[in-house]
Amino acid sequence: MTKRALITGITGQDGSYLAEHLLSRGYRVWGLLRGRANPRTSRVAHLVPDLSFVDGDLTDQASLLAAVDAVQPDEVYNLGALSSVPGSWQQPELVTDVNGTGVLRLLEAIRMVSDLSGSRHADGGRIRFYQASSSEMFGKATETPQSETTGFHPRSPYGVAKTYGHHITRTYRESFGMYAVSGVLFNHESPRRGAEFVTRKISLAAARIKLGRQKRLDLGNLDAVRDWGFAGDYVRAMHLMLQQEEPTDHVVGTGRLHSVRDAVRCAFACVGLDWTDHVVVDPALVRPAEVEVLCADSRRARAGLGWEPTVDFPALMRMMVHSDLERASREPAYGDLLQVAGR
Ligand code: NAP
Ligand code: F7E
Secondary structure (H helix, E strand, O other), X not given: OOOEEEEEOOOXXXXXXXXXXXXXXXXXXXXXXXXXXXHHHHHHHHHOOOEEEEEOOOOOHHHHHHHHHHHOOOEEEEOOOOOOOOHHHHOHHHHHHHHHHHHHHHHHHHHHHHHHHHHHOOOOOOOEEEEEEEHHHOOOOOOOOEOOOXXXXXXXXXXXXXXXXXXXXXXXXXXXXXXXXXXXXXXXXXXXXXXXXXXXXXXXXXXXXXXXXXXXXXXXOOOOEEOOXXXXXXXXXXXXXXXXXXXXXXXXXXXXOEEHHHHHHHHHHHOOOOHHHOEEEOHHHOOOOXXXXXXXXXXXXXXXXXXXXXXXHHHHHHHHHHHHHHHHOOOOOHHHHHHHOOO
16 A cells, blocks of 8 residues: 655655655655745745645644645654754743744644544554654753653753654653654764755855855854765654664764864865855854754664664865855856946
8 A cells, every 4th residue: 555644844854855765666746735835835846746745834723734634644754843943942831832832732633633533553553753853852961872762851941842843742742642752862963954054055055156246255253063974864764763663763964073174174175165265253152041952873773673874074064165166156146246237
């Protein structure tokens, strides 16, 4: 029987890779879309018409109930969120509503539709649910590396909201016997990463500076250390988590650490430039509370899911810089822009 999947966050980085992955495995896939004029549908335009859309918003219970009822999915992947950590200090209430309460709303929609539709699903009436939890929940980590048993100490409204989403997912699993799991994913990047995140900000800047489209790169904390992997690898782990006999949470990351400074050095080296000539530290970009070091202990995912990352950090940065060189070469040069502006 053809499996049916519903993905929230379809216009995001992970939504596009997950949709590709599921379609390649013969799934029928629906993406939850906030408004049909969404400019970010360009990330999944190449998947249409195989990919279908259904209207809905994580802040609106009725729309989620209608979407789950219309799609009758076997699997629901909740990737929708306001995912910028610094942005969460600007809009803490909205971030809590979307990233925290939104998870509760989607679980409730699934619970109601499951109750109504009984055995119409491949899994004896159980719709399987994946929640996109985050390493940001570890925050000021109590131990390194972080595993499924490490305690949480989030340091931003984003991390706090994700921690609620994580706990409510486990609570619905334990209370109602739902197949509901969280993947605690560490930072994952790609050429489709939003330009507000540091790796993409760096790869875009290295490409643009090389091509004369940008003058300099302003950054915040260069000493922050992250466990960065490739998004295409991480969506495989999401899918595997919903194929297990028992619903189990998993930590997913590479276990390898690099600093923001390493990322800059690597990206500028790709275009033959010395980063120290172009990078300026702007104290305004340093966060009110920083998460200094996060490193995954993914032994459970490797042993239980058979999951392995395939792209290391230098290859990831090279992939992003080469993609941005190609993209930036189609932009007007800085000098052309000044001419257009009449200066
Ligand atoms: P992303 O590129 O920022 O995409 C976020 C998606 O959420 C977009 O499709 C956006 O749709 C959607 N969204 C925002 N508000 C919504 C709402 N009210 N209702 C429904 N959808 C809404 O994020 P990503 O990098 O793909 O990450 C996917 C998920 O994994 C997120 O939940 C993120 O928090 C989590 N996560 C990411 C990482 C990472 O390193 N990438 C690590 C751990 C966890 P619009 O186009 O409508 O705005
Ligand atoms: O920052 C430092 C910054 O914004 C990484 C999201 O996907 O992963 C992501 O959250 C580090 C931080 O990612 C700039 O201080 C320095 O220490 O790329 P980022 P993030 O905050 O780790 C987690 C796992 C998620 O769940 C989130 O959704 O880089 N940094 N200078 C900077 N960061 C940014 N954005 N911009 C700078 O100029």
